[in-house]
Amino acid sequence: MAAPAYPAWVTRWVSGQWRNKKRPPTLRPPRALALADKVANRREQSTEATCITEMSVMMACWKQNDFNDAPCAEEIRMFYDCVAKAEKERKNQNEDTLSSRGNLPSSKVNKLLKRFPQITRYV
C-alpha cells in the first residue's frame, strides 16, 4: 500500500518534536546578549570643600580679636598651609587613577572600554 498522507501536525506530534526541543523560543531578547562598549552617563558627585576647619578656627580668632591680623598670625599661617596643600593635591591628582571616592567618571570608563571592545565575532 502507498504511504498514507497524514496532516502535518500529526507527523510532527508523532515525531515528538513539540515535546522535545523544536518549540518557538521562549526568550526573545530585544538586543544582543553581550556587554555594550559604553556606560551610561552618571552625574559626577562633587568633592567636598577643603580647609573648612582651619577657616572656622581662623574666623573664631578674628571674632575674639576684632578682626586684627597680628594676634591671629598662627591661625592664618595654618590656613595658608592647608590651602597650599589642597592646591598641590589637586594639581597632582591624576585623573586616570581612581578619585578620592574610588569611582572613575563615566567618560574615562567609556574611553577605556573603547580601547578594549567586546568581541562579537570570531574570524
Next chain:
Amino acid sequence: MAAPSAAGLGRRLRAWLPRIMPVRWSRYNPSYLEPEVKKESHQKPLEELTEEEREQMELKAVRPIKAAPPSLSSSVFSDPMISKFTNMMMKSGNKVLARSLMSQTLEAIKRKQLEKYHKAPENEKETIECNPYVIFHQALKNCQPIIGLSNITRGGKTYQVPVPLTDNRKRFLAMKWLITECRENKHRRTLMPEKLSQELLLAFNNEGPVIKRKHILHKMAEANRAYAHFRWW
C-alpha cells in the same frame, strides 16, 4: 557662475595668508626659553652650579630664547611689585606719566618720613621707617585680604561663599583697592602722589580706608561661613 568661483578664490587665498591679527596669547614656538636677566646667575663660576643648572645651561646652548620684554630689567632698582603697581595706575598706555607719579609718590613718602624722623625724640628715632620701598611692601601686605567671597548658585539662588584666594589675586585686590580709593574718595584737586603717599602710610600703620575695606570683606566672609560647604574645591 562668477560668484561661487570668486568666493572659493577668496576662501583659498585667506587660508593661504599667514595670520596677522594681534592676539593676546604668546605666539612663540614652545621650544623658546625664557630670558635670564639677573646678573648674579651669569657671573657664577662653573663649579658652583648644581646638576639641574648645568642641564639648563646646556639646554640654552641649543634652544632659541625669547626676546626680553621692555618691562623686564636687570637693574638693582627695579622691583616687580612696583612695576605691577605702575602698570595698574597707567591710563591709556601713558607709562611715562604713571612711572613719574610712582617716583613722586615714593619721594613724598620719604619726605614725610624724614620730617617725622627729624622731629622725633632720640629714643623713637629707630622705630621710624624711612625706606619707601619697605613701606610700600609692608602696606601692600597689610592690605591683602586673606579670604574672599565668590558667587555660587545653588537651587536658583546665588550665595556669597567664603573662598581662599590665590597670591596673585590677593596682590591684585590690594593694589586695586589702593588705586580706586585714591582716585575716587579724595578731593578733586589733590595730586595722585600726595593721595597715594598718604594712603600707603596709613596702610603701613594698619589704619585707613583700605584696611577698613579689607576688614569689611573679612566680616562678610565670617557672616557667611555657613555657606562654606557649597564650595567644591
